[in-house]
Amino acid sequence: MELVVGASKDTMKSLLGKMGNLLAQEYALISGVRGDVQFINDELASMQAFLRDLSAVPEDHSHDHRMKDWMKQIQFIAYT
Structure with a gap:
């Protein structure tokens, strides 16, 4: 019985070590793109504000x- 418990402990220890490494790698990947996601979000907000401003301009002043x-650049980004 002691042999089974010892083997189970070793297996769990190995599994926990591997899972810990995988979680650390995943965290590093997520942390690495956080700034990029914020930049993209800010750019999209600027594009939306620009389009709102453009829609408020009278037709003869556009x-x-x-x-x-x-406008062409935003349309291109929106469709790609």
Whole structure:
């Protein structure tokens, strides 16, 4: 019986060590992209604000080339 308990303890110790390593690797991956996710979120919020501002501009004043270019870029990103 003692042999079975000892083997089970060793197996659990090995399993816990491997799981701990995997969790540490996963945490490192998640932590590494956290800044990227925040950057993307901020960029999308800026794009949304730009589109709201653009929709408030009267039709005859929407001839700004910068606005048209930004709009094309946002459309391209949205569809890719």
